[in-house]
Structures are given as structure tokens and as C-alpha cells.
Amino acid sequence: MSSPKQIIIAAASAAALATLLAACGKPAGMGAPPAQGMPIVSVMTLASQSVALTSELPGRINAVLSADVRPQITGLVRSRNFVEGGDVRAGSLLYEIDPATYRATYNNAKASLDKAVASLHTARLKARRYQELVKIQAVSEQDNDDIQATLQQDEADVEAAQATLESARINLDYTRITAPISGRIGKSSVTAGALVTADQTTALANVQQLDPIYVDFTQSSNVLLRLQRELANGTLSNTSHGGATVSLIFDDGIRYPIIGTLQFSDITVDQNTGTVNLRAKFANPAHQLLPGMFVRAEIEEGIQDRALLVPQPAVSRDGAGKPVAFVVTAANKIEQRHLVTDRAIGDQWLVSSGLQAGDRVVVEGIQKIRPGVEVKTVPYTAAARTPDTTNAGAVASAKKLP
Numbered sequence: 001m002s003s004p005k006q007i008i009i010a011a012a013s014a015a016a017l018a019t020l021l022a023a024c025g026k027p028a029g030m031g032a033p034p035a036q037g038m039p040i041v042s043v044m045t046l047a048s049q050s051v052a053l054t055s056e057l058p059g060r061i062n063a064v065l066s067a068d069v070r071p072q073i074t075g076l077v078r079s080r081n082f083v084e085g086g087d088v089r090a091g092s093l094l095y096e097i098d099p100a101t102y103r104a105t106y107n108n109a110k111a112s113l114d115k116a117v118a119s120l121h122t123a124r125l126k127a128r129r130y131q132e133l134v135k136i137q138a139v140s141e142q143d144n145d146d147i148q149a150t151l152q153q154d155e156a157d158v159e160a161a162q163a164t165l166e167s168a169r170i171n172l173d174y175t176r177i178t179a180p181i182s183g184r185i186g187k188s189s190v191t192a193g194a195l196v197t198a199d200q201t202t203a204l205a206n207v208q209q210l211d212p213i214y215v216d217f218t219q220s221s222n223v224l225l226r227l228q229r230e231l232a233n234g235t236l237s238n239t240s241h242g243g244a245t246v247s248l249i250f251d252d253g254i255r256y257p258i259i260g261t262l263q264f265s266d267i268t269v270d271q272n273t274g275t276v277n278l279r280a281k282f283a284n285p286a287h288q289l290l291p292g293m294f295v296r297a298e299i300e301e302g303i304q305d306r307a308l309l310v311p312q313p314a315v316s317r318d319g320a321g322k323p324v325a326f327v328v329t330a331a332n333k334i335e336q337r338h339l340v341t342d343r344a345i346g347d348q349w350l351v352s353s354g355l356q357a358g359d360r361v362v363v364e365g366i367q368k369i370r371p372g373v374e375v376k377t378v379p380y381t382a383a384a385r386t387p388d389t390t391n392a393g394a395v396a397s398a399k400k401l402p
Contacts, residue, residue, distance in 0.1 A: 038374060038375060038376045039365060039368040039369055039373065039375045039376065040365060040375070040376045040377075040378060041328070041362045041363075041364060041365035041366070041368070041369060041375050041376070041377055041378070042362070042363050042364035042365060042377070042378050042379070042380040042381075043328050043360040043361060043362055043363065043377045043378070043379070043380055044310075044311060044314065044360070044361050044363050044379075044380040045358065045359070045360050045361075046308050046309075046310065046355060046356070046357055046358065046359050046360075046361060047357055047358075048305075048306035048307060048308060048357045049306075049307055049309070050303055050304070050305050050306075050307065051303070051304050051307040051309070051345070051350070052300065052303050053300075053301040053303075053304055053343075054247075054298050054299060054300045054301055055219070055223070055298070055299055055301055056249070056296050056297070056298045057217045057218065057219060057278075057296070057297050057298075057299065058217060058294065058295075058296060058297075059215045059216060059217030059248075059280075059294070059295050059296065059297040060215070060216055060217070060292065060293070060294055060295075061213060061214070061215055061289050061290060061291050061292060061293040061294075061295065062213070062214045062215070062216050062291055063183070063208035063209055063210060063213060063214070063291045064209050064212055064213060064214055064281075065181050065183065065208065065209035066206065066207070066208045066209070066291070067180040067181050067206070067207050067208075068203035068204075068205075068206050069094060069095075069177060069179070069180065069185075069203055069204045069205045069206065069207065070200070070203050070204060071095075071097065071174070071177060071196040071197065071198060071200065071204065072171075072174040072177075072198055073097065073102065073171055073174045073175065073198050074195075074196065074197045074198050075097035075098050075099075075101070075102075075175065075195070075196065076097065076098045076193060076194070076195055076196075077095055077096070077097055077098075077190055077191070077192050077193060077194045077195075077196060078096045078097060078098045078192060079095070079096045079192055080094070080095055080188055080190075080191065080192055081093045081094060081095065081096065082094050082185055082188075082205075084185065084186065084187050084188055084205075085184065085185070085186065085187075086184070086185060087182075087183070087184050087185075088179040088182065088183065088184075088185050088207060089179060089182045090178075090179050090180065090181050090182045091178050091179060092178060092179045093176055093177075093178055094177050094178060094179055094185070094204070094205065095176075095177040095190075095204060096175060096176055096177070097174070097175040097176075097177070097196065098175070099172060099175035102168070102171045102172040102174075102175055103172055105168045105171065105172075106165070106168040106169055106171075106172045108168075109161065109164045109165040109167070109168040110165055110168075112161045112164065112165075113158070113161035113162055113164070113165050115161075116154065116157040116158040116160075116161040117158055117161075119154045119157065120151075120154040120155055120157070120158050123147070123150050123151040123153075123154040124151055124154075126147055126150075126151075127147045127148050127150070127151040130143065130144045130147045130148075131144065177204065179207055180207065181207055181209060182207075182209065183207045183208050183209040183210060184207070184208055184209075184210055184287070185205050185206070185207045186205055186206045186207075186208070187205065188204060188205050189202055189203065189204055189205065190204055208291055210284050210287050210289070210290070210291075211283065211284040211285055211287065212281050212282060212283050212284060213281075213282055213284040213289050213291075214263075214279055214280070214281055214282075215246070215248065215260065215279070215280045215281075215282060215289075215295065215297050216277065216278070216279050217277075217278050217279075217280075217297045217299075218270075218273070218275040218276065218277055218278065219275060219276055219278055219299075220274060220275055220276075221269045221274055221275060221276050222274070244261070244262040244299055244300050245259050245260070245261060245262075245299075245300050246259070246260045246261065246262055246280040246282075246297055246298065246299045246300075247259055247260070247297075247298045248260070248282065248289075248295045248296065248297055248298070249295065249296040249297075249298060250295060250296075251294070251295075256282070256288065256289070256295070258282055258283050258284075260280045260281055260282035260283075261280060261281055262278065262279070262280050262299060263279050263280060263281045264277075264278065264279035265277075265278050265279075266278070278299070280297060280299070304350075306357070307350060308350070308351045308355055308356070308357065309345060309348040309349070309350060309351075310325065310339075310348060310349045310351050310355065310361055311347060311348055311349075311361075311363050311380070312344065312347050312348060312349055313363055313364065313366075314326075314361045314362060314363040314366075315339065315341065315349050316366060318338075322338055322339075323338070323339040323340075323341050323349075323354075324336055324337060324338055324339060325337050325339055325354070325355065325361050325362070326361070326362040326366060326369060326371075327355070327359050327360060327361055327362070328360040328361075328362060328375060328377055331374075332374055332375055332376070332377065333372060333373065333374050333375070334362070334369045334370065334371050334372060334373045334374075334375060335371060336371045337354045337355060337359075338354055339351050339353065339354035339355065340352050340353035340354055360377065362375075363380040364380060
């Protein structure tokens with residue numbers, strides 16, 4: 001028979017065990033837990049729209065005109081007549097070479113010409129008299145022939161002296177080295193007193209025209225072929241007039257304020273890279289674009305009508321790594337769709353297959369659902385997006401058309 005103390009201890013133990021069981025849940029056999037609520041997901045109803053697609057490619061700035069300044073004669077530089085980094089006009093004096101030797105050569109050639117002209121004048125008068133005397137047989141025909149030959153020789157001597165004088169004048173003019181083109185001149189490689197030669201390999205300076213200016217970049221030949229096919233079959237429409245427009249983006253993300261036009265597309269594909277060279281032309285009145293500078297060129301591809309843009313959070317990957325999305329059917333049940341995505345546009349995917357206008361795509365709450373589950377939907381509110389399209393290593397932007 002138990003004592004009252006043992007009875008009290010047993011009762012306390014039973015109460016503690018009951019409290020523990022209540023904290024851990026109902027014991028087996030006491031009924032199933034209550035059913036969970038219907039999952040709530042945020043959905044976006046897709047609508048087709050017209051989107052302007054552009055590709056962003058790395059490019060390099062090149063001058064439209066570039067000319068090296070080189071000496072045509074040998075001599076000592078007497079003066080430099082420009083400011084490095086300044087603007088020069090075609091024909092303006094850049095360097096002056098000591099002209100003393102070349103001026104003396106010119107003067108000597110001029111004197112030789114004067115002497116030849118004087119001899120020619122005497123020979124011409126004598127030949128005219130002999131022509132009259134031979135008619136009356138005052139002189140022999142042989143003497144007349146000799147005088148006529150002398151006249152021809154003197155005429156040739158005059159022509160040779162004129163050519164020598166012209167050569168001396170050209171060399172004398174070369175002592176004044178002028179700008180071959182208008183533009184901005186760079187650093188000078190020589191100073192006053194330096195010896196320059198006619199056959200030296202080092203240029204004295206370089207002049208480049210900066211306005212307008214070129215931007216050269218490359219595009220994959222596969223992308224160009226795809227664009228041609230899409231334009232041909234109507235997937236893309238071309239709105240360019242007078243050449244595709246191109247805009248520039250600097251490394252700090254700031255856009256160049258002036259829009260350029262595509263001027264040139266090479267007809268040969270580079271065998272090593274599989275790319276085609278493209279060239280755009282830009283006005284550069286403030287000389288912000290300098291030769292050798294790297295920029296990002298954004299070139300328009302065309303207009304895609306009836307494009308479907310899906311927020312990136314709505315697209316996931318299946319076990320094979322293929323893009324999929326979940327769509328809410330008319331019966332509010334989940335259906336999985338396999339997609340074909342063309343490119344990313346900001347925080348959205350441009351979908352070319354797997355979805356259609358009017359589909360309700362799940363954007364938020366994907367982790368709570370699976371195919372066939374019935375859900376409750378709420379509208380998805382998208383944040384502001386920054387247009388930025390990516391395709392085959394190139395980046396593109398998309399714009400909604402009015």
C-alpha cells in the first residue's frame with residue numbers, strides 16, 4: 001500500500017508528462033493536424049508590346065583624318081611655330097629648317113637659267129640671220145645647219161636650267177614645314193637646333209582631325225545573320241533612315257549627348273574571331289572623343305512587335321538547366337512551361353517561345369508551389385527598370401515605343 005507521499009509524487013509526474021506531450025504536439029492516434037491555407041502568389045499578366053532593340057558593343061575612337069608631319073629635306077630645325085596639343089590649319093607653318101644652303105642652291109640655279117636664256121637669245125638671232133644668208137648663198141648650208149643645231153641645244157639648256165631652278169625652289173620651300181591637314185597637333189619629337197633628315201622614320205609630329213570622328217567596333221557574324229533573317233521574316237522591323245543610329249556610353253556610364261550614324265560594314269569576316277568590322281561617325285564639336293579612347297557603342301537592331309517581357313524572378317531553371325516559368329491557369333492551378341529566352345532586358349527576359357499574351361506568370365511565391373497546386377493570386381507590382389539588353393556577349397537596350 002502506497003504512502004500519501006508516494007501518491008503525491010506519482011500525481012506530479014503524470015501532470016508533468018501530460019504537459020510535455022501537449023508542448024510537443026498531439027500523440028499518435030489522436031487525429032491529423034489542421035490543413036494549411038491555400039498558397040498566395042504574385043502574378044503578372046503578360047501583354048505584347050513593341051520594343052526597340054539595340055546591341056551594346058565595345059569600340060575604339062579613331063580620327064577621320066590623321067597625318068604625320070615629316071621632313072622632306074635634311075637640315076637643322078631653326079624654329080618650331082605651334083603649341084603642342086593645339087589646333088592648326090592646313091598650310092600653317094609648323095617648323096622652319098635653316099634655309100641658307102637651299103637658298104644658295106636656288107640662287108645658283110637661277111643664275112644658270114639666266115645664262116642659258118642669254119645664250120639662247122644670241123643663238124636665236126644668229127640662226128635667223130643665217131637663214132636669210134643661206135638663201136643668197138652668202139653662207140654655206142653646213143654653217144646654217146650648225147647654227148640651227150646650236151639653237152636647239154641652247155633651247156634644251158634653258159629647259160634643263162628651268163627644271164634645276166624648280167627643283168631648287170621646291171627644296172627651298174621644304175625648309176618651311178606646314179600642316180598637311182587641319183586638326184589638333186600632338187607632341188613634337190624635335191626642338192629647335194635638332195638635325196632632321198629626309199629619310200628619317202620618326203615623325204616630327206602628328207595632326208588629327210577630331211570633328212567629325214569615327215568609332216570602330218566589331219559584331220559577331222552570327223548575330224548579323226540572325227538580324228538579317230529576322231528583318232527578312234518580319235520578326236524585326238527596320239526604322240532606320242539614312243543609316244542605323246548609334247549612341248556612345250563612357251566607362252563611367254554617362255552617355256555621349258550626340259547620336260551618330262553607322263557608316264561602314266566590312267564585307268569580310270575575320271577568320272580568327274568570326275566578327276565583322278563596323279564603323280560609326282559622330283560629330284565631336286567639344287572634342288570630348290579622342291583617338292584611342294575606348295567606349296561602348298549602342299547600335300540599333302530594329303523594332304520587335306508583339307514582344308513578351310517577363311520579370312527575371314519569374315524564370316527559373318529545371319534539372320537540365322533549361323528556363324521554365326509557372327503559369328496560373330483559368331482554374332487557378334499551377335502549370336509549368338518551358339521557355340526559349342532571347343535576351344535579358346534590364347530585370348526582364350525577352351521570351352520568344354513558351355508563353356503568350358494573356359498568360360498569368362507567377363513572379364513571387366515560386367518556392368511555395370508545384371505543378372497542379374491550386375493557388376490564390378495577387379497582382380505583381382514591378383519596380384522601375386533600367387533598359388539593358390544582352391545577347392551573345394553583346395548588350396542591348398529596349399525601349400517601349402509610343
